[in-house]
Amino acid sequence: MTSLQPWWWAALPALLLPLWWHRQKRQRTAAELLATARFLPSSAPQQRRIWRWTDVLLLLARLLLLAALIAWLAVTVFPWRGDTVLLAPGLPADWVEREVAAAGMAHAERLVSELPPLDRLHRDEHEWRKDARILVLARTGTVPMPARPPRLAHAVTFRLAPAVSPPPPVHRVVVAAPAERLARWQALFKAFGSGGARYELVAAPDARTALIVWDRADPPPPAWRAPHWWRAGAMAGQRVPAAGLPLAYADTPQGRVWTGMPWPPRDETQALALYDAWQALAVAPASYPLPALALAPTGGVTPAGGSRAAWWPWLLAGLLFTERLLAHARRS
Known part of the structure; x- marks a missing residue:
């Protein structure tokens, strides 16, 4: 439908209809012959059209209404911006x-x-x-x-x-671990923060949670969701050797579950290997930025139509109301 919309401009000759309509005599006077008229020479009656101010305003209102309707159907935006x-x-x-x-x-x-x-x-x-x-x-x-x-x-x-x-990113992490191992997880993420990113440890996941560390024997709550999970032990999944760690992951309804990592890391070497693997596999690569350049015109196709202005229906309604009001004033 968009490709056919500019063809509505071909309807502009319809603006001649109000002009033709106003040139016609819309009210004809009933003429009756007098008895003595047969003694007079016959001649064609001549009528003279006298325009009143309401006729001119009514004609302008009808022309504007018809032009606005055609423009609304065409949805063509004429280029007006310069440099x-x-x-x-x-x-x-x-x-x-x-x-x-x-x-x-x-x-x-x-x-x-x-x-x-x-x-x-x-x-x-x-x-x-x-x-x-x-x-x-x-x-x-x-x-x-x-x-x-x-x-x-x-x-x-x-x-x-x-x-x-940019400010350092903030990763919200949920750590579910017994009290005797919670301090080690907290120290681990504090060490991760020395790389520039910030890790905020929270008690329960929300929409901004990036990782859940589940260091418990019981299963996690079914309602918990996160893009990534760290779990103890081994599970069937895709093997991803990274930074010397036999990592594996499996996609579940609760998120991507990672296993095969030190639980928790025993020294700074394992912590560094785990951090490198996390950054390489869990962080999305950045897109290539556009450099400073000058683009010459390449004949790209300019859209034929724009979007209808929000006030356009109100303009049509106002013109229609004005036309009806002037038509009533003309008849009275």
């Missing part, structure tokens, strides 16, 4: 001013976008005119590199500000 600077939130103001001045776009429109720049461009590229230039300013490492080079209909330049060191 634009697309900004990510939180950039240093002095760096932004330097990059804008270096690009010669001091008078360009500035837009702050919460969406990733490429997503915003693919969604709203139909808003820019054909000769518009787009400068994208973002942080280094925040724009992921797509698998294929972007195909855009406009010249787009990416400039990246220096990256800001």
